Amino acid sequence: MKVIHTDRAPAALGPYSQAYISNGFLFTSGQIGADPATGKAGATLAEQAEQVMKNLSALLEAAGTDFTRVVKTTCFLADMGDFAEFNEIYARYFTGKPARSCVAIKTLPKELLVEVELIAEV
Template structure:
């Protein structure tokens, strides 16, 4: 197994890796909508969904994969009423329509409104 670390995604805020590669699969940790340069989180669900998608993309790039190679995502929302706006942003990035679960949770770390994790194929 190989840990994936990218300075273009938020650093882990606990005892975990940003991503792990095993053979030809990448498993990302949930990507919060934190701008890795500033450490700040944008306001509003659309801006947060955008940042979470960008952070996932940066981990995909670091691991030698891409959005089109994502096979499964799990999306977490702090409020299911945000689903339409979240979905609109998500659809611009995950155009290959990977399998997906989307659930509402009571709370996300750092007060985020969303978080995205994925499983993707990459060249072994």
């Protein structure tokens, strides 16, 4: 196993890694919509979702892969009413249409609106 870390994605908020490569696959921790330079997140779902995708892109790049090699995502929304808006942003990045789960949860870390984790081939 190999730990993947980049300063272009937010540091872990707890005792976990940003991502791992194991057996030819990248497994990321959930990425939130916080800017890694400032630690701040946008106020809207659209701003946070765009930042989530930038954070995931940074991890994919650090692992030597990209969005076209993603096989599975798990998406967490604070409000399922944001589902359509989230899908519009998501679809611009995940053009290969990987397998996906998308659920609404009661609360995300730092009261954020969206979090996404993924598994990709390396």
